Amino acid sequence: xxxxxxxxxxxxxxxxxxxxxxxxxxxxxxxxxxxxxxxxxxxxxxxxxxxxxxxxxxxxxxxxxxxxxxxxxxxxxxxxxxxxxxxxxxxxxxxxxxxxxxxxxxxxxxxxxxxxxxxxxxxxxxxxxxxxxxxxxxxxxxxxxxxxxxxxxxxxxxxxxxxxxxxxxxxxxxxxxxxxxxx
Amino acid sequence: xxxxxxxxxxxxxxxxxxxxxxxxxxxxxxxxxxxxxxxxxxxxxxxxxxxxxxxxxxxxxxxxxxxxxxxxxxxxxxxxxxxxxxxxxxxxxxxxxxxxxxxxxxxxxxxxxxxxxxxxxxxxxxxxxxxxxxxxxxxxxxxxxxxxxxxxxxxxxxxxxxxxxxxxxxxxxxxxxxxxxxxxxxxxxxxxxxxxxxxxxxxxxxxxxxxxxxxxxxxxxxxxxxxxxxxxxxxxxxxxxxxxxxxxxxxxxxxxxxxxxxxxxxxxxxxxxxxxxxxxxxxxxxxxxxxxxxxxxxxxxxxxxxxxxxxxxxxxxxxxxxxxxxxxxxxxxxxxxxxxxxxxxxxxxxxxxxxxxxxxxxxxxxxxxxxxxxxxxxxxxxxxxxxxxxxxxxxxxxxxxxxxxxxxxxxxxxxxxxxxxxxxxxxxxxxxxxxxxxxxxxxxxxxxxxxxxxxxxxxxxxxxxxxxxxxxxxxxxxxxxxxxxxxxxxxxxxxxxxxxxxxxxxxxxxxxxxxxxxxxxxxxxxxxxxxxxxxxxxxxxxxxxxxxxxxxxxxxxxxxxxxxxxxxxxxxxxxxxxxxxxxxxxxxxxxxxxxxxxxxxxxxxxxxxxxxxxxxxxxxxxxxxxxxxxxxxxxxxxxxxxxxxxxxxxxxxx
Amino acid sequence: xxxxxxxxxxxxxxxxxxxxxxxxxxxxxxxxxxxxxxxxxxxxxxxxxxxxxxxxxxxxxxxxxxxxxxxxxxxxxxxxxxxxxxxxxxxxxxxxxxxxxxxxxxx
Numbered sequence: 001x002x003x004x005x006x007x008x009x010x011x012x013x014x015x016x017x018x019x020x021x022x023x024x025x026x027x028x029x030x031x032x033x034x035x036x037x038x039x040x041x042x043x044x045x046x047x048x049x050x051x052x053x054x055x056x057x058x059x060x061x062x063x064x065x066x067x068x069x070x071x072x073x074x075x076x077x078x079x080x081x082x083x084x085x086x087x088x089x090x091x092x093x094x095x096x097x098x099x100x101x102x103x104x105x106x107x108x109x110x111x112x113x114x115x116x117x118x119x120x121x122x123x124x125x126x127x128x129x130x131x132x133x134x135x136x137x138x139x140x141x142x143x144x145x146x147x148x149x150x151x152x153x154x155x156x157x158x159x160x161x162x163x164x165x166x167x168x169x170x171x172x173x174x175x176x177x178x179x180x181x182x183x
Numbered sequence: 184x185x186x187x188x189x190x191x192x193x194x195x196x197x198x199x200x201x202x203x204x205x206x207x208x209x210x211x212x213x214x215x216x217x218x219x220x221x222x223x224x225x226x227x228x229x230x231x232x233x234x235x236x237x238x239x240x241x242x243x244x245x246x247x248x249x250x251x252x253x254x255x256x257x258x259x260x261x262x263x264x265x266x267x268x269x270x271x272x273x274x275x276x277x278x279x280x281x282x283x284x285x286x287x288x289x290x291x292x293x294x295x296x297x298x299x300x301x302x303x304x305x306x307x308x309x310x311x312x313x314x315x316x317x318x319x320x321x322x323x324x325x326x327x328x329x330x331x332x333x334x335x336x337x338x339x340x341x342x343x344x345x346x347x348x349x350x351x352x353x354x355x356x357x358x359x360x361x362x363x364x365x366x367x368x369x370x371x372x373x374x375x376x377x378x379x380x381x382x383x384x385x386x387x388x389x390x391x392x393x394x395x396x397x398x399x400x401x402x403x404x405x406x407x408x409x410x411x412x413x414x415x416x417x418x419x420x421x422x423x424x425x426x427x428x429x430x431x432x433x434x435x436x437x438x439x440x441x442x443x444x445x446x447x448x449x450x451x452x453x454x455x456x457x458x459x460x461x462x463x464x465x466x467x468x469x470x471x472x473x474x475x476x477x478x479x480x481x482x483x484x485x486x487x488x489x490x491x492x493x494x495x496x497x498x499x500x501x502x503x504x505x506x507x508x509x510x511x512x513x514x515x516x517x518x519x520x521x522x523x524x525x526x527x528x529x530x531x532x533x534x535x536x537x538x539x540x541x542x543x544x545x546x547x548x549x550x551x552x553x554x555x556x557x558x559x560x561x562x563x564x565x566x567x568x569x570x571x572x573x574x575x576x577x578x579x580x581x582x583x584x585x586x587x588x589x590x591x592x593x594x595x596x597x598x599x600x601x602x603x604x605x606x607x608x609x610x611x612x613x614x615x616x617x618x619x620x621x622x623x624x625x626x627x628x629x630x631x632x633x634x635x636x637x638x639x640x641x642x643x644x645x646x647x648x649x650x651x652x653x654x655x656x657x658x659x660x661x662x663x664x665x666x667x668x669x670x671x672x673x674x675x676x677x678x679x680x681x682x683x684x685x686x687x688x689x690x691x692x693x694x695x696x697x698x699x700x701x702x703x704x705x706x707x708x709x710x711x712x713x714x715x716x717x718x719x720x721x722x723x724x725x726x727x728x729x730x731x732x733x734x735x736x737x738x739x740x741x742x743x744x745x746x747x748x749x750x751x752x753x754x755x756x757x758x759x760x761x762x763x764x765x766x767x768x769x770x771x772x773x774x775x776x777x778x779x780x781x782x783x784x785x786x787x788x789x790x791x792x793x794x795x796x797x798x799x800x801x802x803x804x805x806x807x808x809x810x811x812x813x814x815x816x817x818x819x820x821x822x823x824x825x826x827x828x829x830x831x832x833x834x835x836x837x
Numbered sequence: 838x839x840x841x842x843x844x845x846x847x848x849x850x851x852x853x854x855x856x857x858x859x860x861x862x863x864x865x866x867x868x869x870x871x872x873x874x875x876x877x878x879x880x881x882x883x884x885x886x887x888x889x890x891x892x893x894x895x896x897x898x899x900x901x902x903x904x905x906x907x908x909x910x911x912x913x914x915x916x917x918x919x920x921x922x923x924x925x926x927x928x929x930x931x932x933x934x935x936x937x938x939x940x941x942x943x944x
Contacts, residue, residue, distance in 0.1 A: 006846045010854050017861040017881060026873045033877050036858075040884055047851070047895045049903050052910075056887075059910050064880065064917045071921045072873055075928050093804035093867040099811040101860040103818050108852045116845035117895055134900045135907075143904060150911045157915030164922035167929075797940030799875075803867050 002118060005046060012039035026077045030068050037061040047117055051132045190254045190272040192230045193282065194321040197223045200314035208307025217297055220310035224293050224317055228286040235279050251275035251391070251678075253327060261330075268388060273327035277678040280525060281324045281457055284532045288449045289317055291652035295540050296441040298648030299547060303439075309349060313445070316342035320450050324457065329378050329388040332458065336374065336422065339451045340367040346446060347438040359434035366431040370421015374458075377414035380407065381465075394464040404468045412465050412472035415458065416479070423455030423509050425483045430745055432506055436498040440543030443498060448505050448535035453528045456512045460521045460679050467519060467680070474604060477517020481598075481608040481615075484510030486742075488618035492625075493728075493738045496553050497542050500626050504579070505535055507615060511594055514612060518605055520597030521679035522672035526664075527590035533663045534578035534587060537656035541572040544649055545630060548642040555626065560635040564642040569631050571653040576627050578660040580620035580706045583699075589664030591616065592699050593672075599698060600689065613705055620709025628717035851892040858885035872924055872934045876917075883913050 016036035020029045037060045044053040139147055200223030208216050238252055256270035274282075293313060300309050319342055323335025341364070348360025378388060384407055385393050397403065419425070424432040424447075435447050446452070459466060459476065466473050484507045491503035508531050515524030546553055548565055562569040578585035581592070595616075599609040635642075644650070716723045728735040737743070825831070862885060865878030887906045894902025924934070931939055 002846050006850070010850075013854065013858060014861075017858055020874075020877065020881065021861065021865050021868060026871050026877075029869075029874045029877055033881060036881065037884060040888060043851070043854075043888060044891055046846075047891050049891045049894065049906070052887075052891060052903055052906050055907065055910055059914055060880075060884070064914055067917060067921060068873065068877060071924065075873075075925065075934065077871060077873055077934050091804075092808050093800075093864075096804065096807035096811040097860050097863050097867070100807070100814060100863065101856060103811070103814050104856040104859070105853060107818055108849050108856060111849065114848045114852075115896060116847050117851070118845050131903075135903060138900055139904055139907070146908065150908060154911065154915050157918050161918040161922035164919065165925045797942070799936050799939065800867060800870075807863050807867060 002046060005042070009039040009042045009046075012036075013043070024079045026072050027069065030065060030072060033068075034061050034065045037065065049131065051135055189230060190234060190252075190274055190325060191256070193227045193234075193272075193286070193325065194318045196226045196230070197314040197317035197321065199223065201311045201318060203311075204307045204314065205311035208311055211307070213306060216307045216310060220314060221290075221293055221297070223314050224286055224290040227317065227321065228290050231279075231282045231286050234274055235283070238274060238279075265386060266382070268328055268330050270331060271327040271389070272325040273391070274325070275678050276675045277457075277460060277525065278324050280529060280675070281453075282321065284529055285317070285320050285324060285450050288532050288536050288656075289313075289320075289445060291655055292441050292445045292449075292536065292540070295444075295543070295649050295652040296439075298646045299441055299543055300439065305349065309346075309439070312342060312345045312349070313442075316346065316446060316451070320454070323454055327389055327391065329381060329390070329462075332461075333371075333374060333378065336418075336454060336458075337371065339446070339454060340364055340371070340422070343367070343435070343446050343451055346442040347435045349438055349442065353437070355434075356437040359431075359437040363431040363435050366428050367421050370418045370428050373414045373417025373421065375418075377411050377418060380411040380414060384408075384411070390461050393462070397464045397468055405471065408465060409469040409472050412462075412469045413475060415462060415465070416472065416476055419455030419459055419513075420479065421455075422458075423452050423513070424506050425455070425479050425510060425513055426486065429483065429487070429506050430748060433499055433502045433741070436496070436502050440498065440539055440546060443502070444536045444539035444543070447502065448539050449532035452505060452509055453512070453532070456509070456516060456524055456528055459513075459516045460525055463516070463519075463521050463679055466516070473517050473519060475517070477514050477598070477601075477604070477608055480510045480513025480515070480517050481611045482510070483507070484514065484615045485611050485618075486510075488615045488622065490738055490741050491622045492618065493735060495555055497545065497555050497558075497626065497630065498539075498553055500555075500622060501535070501538050501542060504538075504619065504623070507619060508535065508579070510615075511591060511612065514598060514608060515594040518594075518597045518601040518608075519680065520594060522675045523590065523593035523597050523668055525675060525679065526668055526671050527587075527594055530578070530586035530590040530660070530663050533656055533659040534575040534585075537571060537575040537653060537660055538579070540649070540653055540656065541568050541575065544568040544645040544653065545642075547645055547649070555629040558630045558635075559633040560631070561642055562631040565644045567644060567650045567653065571650075571657040572627065572631070574657040574660050576623045579623055580709065581616055581702055582706055583703055584661075584665070586660050586662070586664035588699075588703070589668060592702050593668040595702060596695055596698050599694075613701065616702060617705045617709040620706040621713050624710050624713035625717055628713060632718060633721075848892050848896055852889055855885045855889040855892065858882075858888070870936055872927070872936055872939070873921075875936060876920055876924065880913065880917065883909060 013036050016032045016034075016039065019032040020036070023029045023032065037056060041053040041056040041061070044050075044056060200219050203219050204211075204216055211219075234252075252274045254272045254274075259267065259269050261268040293310070296309065296313065300306055303309065316339060319335045319338025321335075323332050323339060326332035326335060344360045344364040347363050348357045350356045351360070381388055381393060385396055387393065417428075421428040432447055432452070436443055438446075466476065487503045487506035487510065491500050491507065494500045494503065508527070512524045512527050512531070515521070515527060544565065545558070545561060545568060548561070548568070549558065552558070574585070578587040581588045595609055595612050598605045598612060601608075716727075740746075822831075859882055862878045862882035865881065866875055869875050869878060887909055890902045890906045890909070894900065894906075927939060928934060933939070
């Protein structure tokens, strides 16, 4: 059962990733990426990381990819054009990717002592606590500071995004509101 | 020796004078400059006299055979491996004689210069250069090793350059200074090679050590010794203006006349003779080199005398006369009669300095005129000058009992006794003596006798600052030779080897008298011809010149030697410098190398510039490549992999 | 094979999947010509790494691995927000989303 599930959803991952590369319209690529993310969430479930599976769906597939989709629609991005760029990605990039893949794969395949995963394997925590209990215990005691810093980070990101994305001189929203009020 | 003779004062006092007058002279009042300038040589002369008295009179009152007195500077000079050279001064009979001449005559010329250079604006500079010259010359004379002598050698060349080109705004004077220095340098090259050979073969440059080594090996002759001697001879010909390097001396007459008297008559040009006398043991061991010296000397003497016959500039005549007399000294050295050569050096210093100073007095009196054809009738207007000059002319011509007779006769007698080559050179010397008498009396007649040929000159006698030295030198020219070659020779014999004793030599004393008589006769003939040409039949010289136009032309143009050197040496060197060194080496090679460095930077910059295109995908590709490289480096077991290719790393672990 | 029959999936397969997804992400980063698609490839790379973290967390029974994934997700979210804001700003001045056309630092 675990095997079938793994094969199916790993297949979805790969299919989505390859489709991301093959599609020429960014919205298709975005949708493929959503497929990848949800498949990954299932894989997390298989590995006994329930909270992360949920977080993956909520945060990644549900928020980040939606953001991507919004931007694609906002900017009215069309199909990719053929541009005159450098061809160095062919000469330098391809071999680099191949080398990276080969190196990592060799290391993985040669590694010993990697176990297996079974369906229903939790984290097998010491005191039999559930996954979320274990996670939150560590997160809110040992790693409280990074947690709070992360929230500050997100705040800064919000500010940054707002500052970067608004118009140069004045906001069109207030401008149009004034125009609307003036009429 | 009891007490120190303080030889180091002899060079250093003039050097102090040079510093004071050179650095401060322009700001000091003229009398002070004069005092400093005169005190230095006078003090040096005093030290010399004192040293001579203490060393030779007081200590060994019979002018016996004291060993040379050596004074060494406490801190050494060169100590490199087995080579040890010190700043050492040696006072032996030879350097004693030379020092007396240099400082004594030098002092007289300093006094003369006070009057001669009175109106010149470079007054202080002149005296500083003169003192500098004295410093170097005394160093040269006092040196006990060849390297210190070389220091003095080069230094007098420098002083000569500075003084010949004293009026440097005049192009001919500046050129003459350069010519003197450059030609001297060619000779110095010979001296240097000679020094290297001495060092290589003897391991030392000290004259006494070399002489000792040579006397210990009497069988060591020829070969490398000949080469060394010939190299040293080349140096001597440069400094003493012999064939083939004499060309600078006539041009050096561009300098002030006292300079010509001091440097180019009495002292600097005799440095070559002095050097040969110092290293005479080396020359004695190489008969071939000695013959070369003798031939060079005799040939130069004759050659220069012929040119002097037709010169019209009074100083030029005296310059060629100097070259000719120096040839006599070389002839004396070449027949191993070193004492006779030094004797002639001493008497020549007296009468040649006198001749130059008197000529300077004439030039000064005539307001700068040097052409003899425009002179005449000066004997009434400038009596002291006239009588001094007469003494000098009689001395140089070799009339008994003036100084030149004794010394010239000694040389000719020694030459005659030296085998068949000696006899041939004797005849050359004899003919030259005749020519000498002729052109000197020609000068005498043209300058002083007859009537004034140029009406708008108003000659006046010179001041006593100029006439005093003339009188003293005239006295020396008259009685300077009376010491006689026998006593002089025996005084110097421990240093320069023994002289030939007429009593024991073949021919005996009667040959000596006969040859002396022949010499006086020949001088008389020379005078008589001059008397004929310039007193009784004044048109005769012109007719003779017209009769032999090409011969006359060759002589007036000094055998075209300068032009010959210009074409064979100067022009090729200039061409080589311009084309080979200038274009090829300087522009192509050096400039090209500099350009190449710049081009490499620019070119590689241009290549690297294309890498930074701003293209994001290109950057991404290189990023990925970098990441792959790092990954590979960390993951792969490099020692094992490289060992497969035979490269064995010595690192532990990894 | 024994383990497969008992429904145990070797963890190396998960890791391999992670490696392949990562390489595909790099490839997309190099190949795609639209700025937004390039950004999406970056997100794919991040996800691949997350998968390998979770795998190792399962291997060593260490919850810190999962916590790291949590933090990665947070940072990825912040990064996506800011990055897309930048893309919008760039689009405003350049009026193009082609990666090859955006090659000047000057706005």
